[in-house]
Amino acid sequence: MEQRVMNRWLVVVGAILVQLCLGAIYAWSVFTPYLKDPLGLFSFTATQTQAIFSVGLAMFAVVTVIAGRLQHKIGPRPVCIIGGILLGLGYILAKFLGYSLAGQIICIGVIGGAGIGFSYVVPIAVGMKWFPDKKGMITGLSVAGFGFGAMIWVKWAGAWGHLIDNYGVLNVFMIYGIVFMAVVLLGSIVMINPPAGWKPKGWLQNSDSVQATDAVGLKPREMLRTPQYYSLWVTFIFSAMAGLMVIGCIKLFGIDSLMKIGMDKVSASAVAGTAMAFLAIFNGLGRIIWGTISDKIGRKTTLSFMCALQGIIMLLFYFMGGSVWSLIVGASIIGFNFGGNFALFPTATADFFGTSNVGLNYGWVFTAYGVAGIVGPILGGYVRDTYQTFLGAFIPAGIVCLIGAVIMILLKPPRLENR
Secondary structure, three states: OOOOOOOOHHHHHHHHHHHHHHHHHHHHHHOHHHHHOOOOOOOOOHHHHHHHHHHHHHHHHHHHHHHHHHHHHHOHHHHHHHHHHHHHHHHHHHHHHOOOHHHHHHHHHHHHHHHHHHHHHHHHHHHHHHOOOOHHHHHHHHHHHHHHHHHHHHHHHOOOOOHHHHHOHHHHHHHHHHHHHHHHHHHHHHOOOOOOOOOOOOOOOOOOHHHHHHHHOOOHHHHOOOHHHHHHHHHHHHHHHHHHHHHHHHHHHHHHHHHHOOOOHHHHHHHHHHHHHHHHHHHHHHHHHHHHHHHHHOHHHHHHHHHHHHHHHHHHHHHHOOOHHHHHHHHHHHHHHHHHHHHHHHHHHHHHHOOOOHHHHHHHHOHHHHHHHHHHHHHHHHHHHHHOOOHHHHHHHHHHHHHHHHHHHHOOOOOHHHO
16 A cells, blocks of 8 residues: 655745744844944944844854754754744743843844754755755745745834834844744644655656765765865855845945935935845745756856856945945845855755755755854954944955855865765
C-alpha cells in the first residue's frame, strides 16, 4: 500500500508564515529615529541603535549553526517551535526591560536574535528536501516572507497602524512579541521532513558536475576543508554587509539626505519610510526572482551578476539620496539584490556540498551573515556619528561587493576525490 504523503506546498505556506515574523529584524530602522531622539525616552546615538541591530544579527547567525545540528537530531518542528518562543519572549521582555541600551541588547538582540536563528534554517532545509526539483525557486519562496515581513512590521508600526506614535516603542515591542510567537508556532506545524527516499513524481536528478556533489552529501567537517566553502563565506559577507548597512540606516540616511535639499523633517521622514517599505518589498521579490533565475542559468553565474549589480548601486547610492525618486529606486534595487542572498547561498551550499546535510552545512555558511551584521551596520553608524555622512561607509561596501562578484566568477565545484 502506497504511503500517504503530505502535500508539499503546505510546507511553503508554513515557511512563509514563519519567515514573515523572522523578518521583523529588518524593520529595526523604523524604531531608530525614536531611539535616537535626544528629547525622547532613550536618547541613544546612531552607533548604539545599530549595536542592538548588530547583536541581533550576530546571534541570528551563530544560533543558526546550533539549530542546524539540533534539527538533525530532534527534527525540524521542535527547533522551529523553540525559535518562535524565544523570538516572541525577547520582544515581550523588551516591554519591561527595554528602557536601557543593555536591556534592548539582551531582549531584542540576544534573545530575539537567537529565536530567529533557531527558526530560520528550518524552512530552508525542509523546503529543499520536499522540492529537490526546484531548489532555487522554493528557497526563494520560503524566505520571501522574511523580506515581505519587514514591510508589514515597518508599516504597521508607522504609516499604516501608527503603533509607535499611539502606544510607544516599548508597547509595540510587546504587541509584536505576542504576534511573532503565535504565528511562528502555527507555521511550525508543517515543518516536517519527507519520508526517507521520497522524490517528486517523475523527477530525475541531473548529473552535471555540481549536482553530482548533491548525491554525495559532504558533512560539515568535510565542507570546511574545501576552498569553495571559504569562497562562498567571504562573498556572503561582502554582499550581505552592503544590504544590512542600508537596512540599518535607511531611515536616518533618507532624512539626512532629503533635509539637505530643503525638505522639512516630517516630509523627509515620510519619504524615508516609503523607501524602507520599497526596500522590504523588493527584498522579498528578490528572494523569489533571483532563486528562480538561478534554476535556469546556474547559481554561480547568478551570484556573480547579483554581487556586481549590488556593488555598482552601492557606489552610487549616497548621491541618489538627494532625490525622492532616486532614493526609493536605489533602496529598491539594494533590497532586491540583498534578498537574493537568501535564495542563492543556501542553494549554492546544497549544490556544492549536498542537500542531505544542507541544514548542518548552511549554518556554517550563514555565519558570514553574522560577520556582515556586525561590520555593516556598525560601520554605517560609526561613519555617520563621526563624519555626519554615510559616504565613507557606502563606497567601501560597494567595492567589496564587486570583489565578491570576481570571486564567484572564478569559483569551481569541489573535487570530490579529495574528500
